[in-house]
Amino acid sequence: MMLRMHAPRYAIARLAPEAAVPAWALQGGFHSVTKTPDELSVVTEESWVPADVEAARGWTLFELVGPFDFDQVGILGAVIGPLTAAAIPVMVIATFGTDFLLIRAAEEAKAILEEAGHRVTPS
Numbered sequence: 001m002m003l004r005m006h007a008p009r010y011a012i013a014r015l016a017p018e019a020a021v022p023a024w025a026l027q028g029g030f031h032s033v034t035k036t037p038d039e040l041s042v043v044t045e046e047s048w049v050p051a052d053v054e055a056a057r058g059w060t061l062f063e064l065v066g067p068f069d070f071d072q073v074g075i076l077g078a079v080i081g082p083l084t085a086a087a088i089p090v091m092v093i094a095t096f097g098t099d100f101l102l103i104r105a106a107e108e109a110k111a112i113l114e115e116a117g118h119r120v121t122p123s
Helices: 075-085 106-115
Strands: 002-015 032-035 040-045 055-064 091-094 099-103 119-122
Touching: 002 099, 002 106, 055 075, 055 106, 075 099, 075 106, 106 119
Parallel strands: 002 119
Antiparallel strands: 002 040, 002 055, 032 040, 055 099, 091 099
16 A cells, blocks of 8 residues: 655544634635534644644644545554554544545554554645
C-alpha cells in the first residue's frame, strides 16, 4: 500500500449541531465537514481554525493512494492493523475513491507503516 503524508498540521474541530459551516472550514486543499444530531465536525488545516474553537490540534494527514474499488476488502485494515498493535490512535475519513488517516504520532506511525511493508511518501 502507498500512502502520502501531508505536511501541514490538521485540527479536528467540534461546533454546535445547529451551527452553519464556517468559511474557515472550507479553506485549504483538504477539509471534511460532517454533521450529526450531536455536532458539526470539521477537519481542516490547523492554521485555519480560530483559537477560540474547540479543537483537537496537531494531527498529520495520511492519504491512502487510490482510487480503490468498493468491492476491495481489507485495505484499511492492512494499514490500521499495525498502528493498532502499536497503540497509535487513528481517525479515519473515507471518500468515494480513497481513505485518509489523521494521526498525531506521525513519525512513529510512518516508521511502523514502512516496517509493515507500506510505502510512505511526502505529499
